[in-house]
Amino acid sequence: MNEIDGKQLSVMIFFIPLVFKMSMLPAYLYETAGVDGYVIVGLFATVEFIQLWAVLFVCQKGGMAGLREKYGDVVYFIVACPLLLVIFIKSVLFITEIVNYVSTFLFYNIIDTPVIITLILVCYYFAYKGARTVARIFETTIWLIPVIIIAGLAFGETDLHGDCLLSVFPNGGSDIPKAISKYLIYTFDFSPLLFCKIKIKRKIGIGVFSVLSVVAVMGCYMIFYCRYGRASFLIDCAFARLASFDTVISEVGSLDWLSTILWITTAVLNLSIKFNAVAEIGTGLKVKREIGLGAFCIALAAVLMKVYVNMEEAFLLATSGIQYAVFAIEIAVPLVMLVLLSIKERGESYATQS
Numbered sequence: 001m002n003e004i005d006g007k008q009l010s011v012m013i014f015f016i017p018l019v020f021k022m023s024m025l026p027a028y029l030y031e032t033a034g035v036d037g038y039v040i041v042g043l044f045a046t047v048e049f050i051q052l053w054a055v056l057f058v059c060q061k062g063g064m065a066g067l068r069e070k071y072g073d074v075v076y077f078i079v080a081c082p083l084l085l086v087i088f089i090k091s092v093l094f095i096t097e098i099v100n101y102v103s104t105f106l107f108y109n110i111i112d113t114p115v116i117i118t119l120i121l122v123c124y125y126f127a128y129k130g131a132r133t134v135a136r137i138f139e140t141t142i143w144l145i146p147v148i149i150i151a152g153l154a155f156g157e158t159d160l161h162g163d164c165l166l167s168v169f170p171n172g173g174s175d176i177p178k179a180i181s182k183y184l185i186y187t188f189d190f191s192p193l194l195f196c197k198i199k200i201k202r203k204i205g206i207g208v209f210s211v212l213s214v215v216a217v218m219g220c221y222m223i224f225y226c227r228y229g230r231a232s233f234l235i236d237c238a239f240a241r242l243a244s245f246d247t248v249i250s251e252v253g254s255l256d257w258l259s260t261i262l263w264i265t266t267a268v269l270n271l272s273i274k275f276n277a278v279a280e281i282g283t284g285l286k287v288k289r290e291i292g293l294g295a296f297c298i299a300l301a302a303v304l305m306k307v308y309v310n311m312e313e314a315f316l317l318a319t320s321g322i323q324y325a326v327f328a329i330e331i332a333v334p335l336v337m338l339v340l341l342s343i344k345e346r347g348e349s350y351a352t353q354s
Helices: 006-015 025-060 063-071 073-106 112-129 131-141 144-155 162-167 175-182 191-195 204-234 238-243 256-284 289-306 311-318 322-353
Strands: 003-005 197-199
Touching (some): 003 006, 006 131, 025 162, 025 175, 025 191, 025 322, 063 073, 063 197, 063 322, 073 112, 073 191, 073 322, 112 289, 131 256, 144 256, 191 322, 204 238, 256 289
């Protein structure tokens, strides 16, 4: 159910750091740091892969399942609970971004509640099926990218001003630390892979797709800023605006739907892999998969519909002090697991030798 092969992992590694950096974050970064935003997001994406390699190393030693097997339910609970908190907080923010796009850009004058419920139900279904199902859909979805590129080259019309990128670091880079510290919650999304059984035959694919992910996110930001310039901070849903120059001026209409399908699909899959981690936490604590995941989804829906009902409120959550706790947990948990599993592994090795 949660076995992922190397090819599927490579595709997931490409999309996971990219998806939610291509929605509201480009405008946020431009407002805080100007055109330096594309450099900052490149730093975000690059540093994220440090967490990835730690996570993969832990997975090779057994991951969360191995931790429970070697240390028991109590240690498993202590390690899993912080991750549950992180997943809940990020789900609130990311679902709000999807709902914001659907209700303000994709459609007009629709109520958020049915969108929230539909989105959570879809994520619940994929998560219930397991990480393997999510990985297979990720693997299929990547073929939309060449279709979008070909359509854009064939029919696209746009006016890019590359000279705006030359004004990078106008303040000597003084805005970079502020921007990085303000949007940490958009980084380090690989911890749900701790609950997967990963089979890696060749590591070169992981390295290649890691580099491609960094190049893709920086390239998209550069195109976005070249197109909108000083108005970039006013533009929501960056991926949709980038897709808007994939337009055919004829009876065919617009090709924006290609990028819409790609982003919404990968966004849902990104959330689904997080929900799968929640289901695995419940299973590890002897709670039925459907019950534990269902309780999480109900709590999440209640918070989204009653507390964080719009993007502004979710943004306040994302940029509050709680993001530092989220960041610390994302970094600390893989490292703690690595230490614990290494200690147990070394102890078993000594016992075998003696």
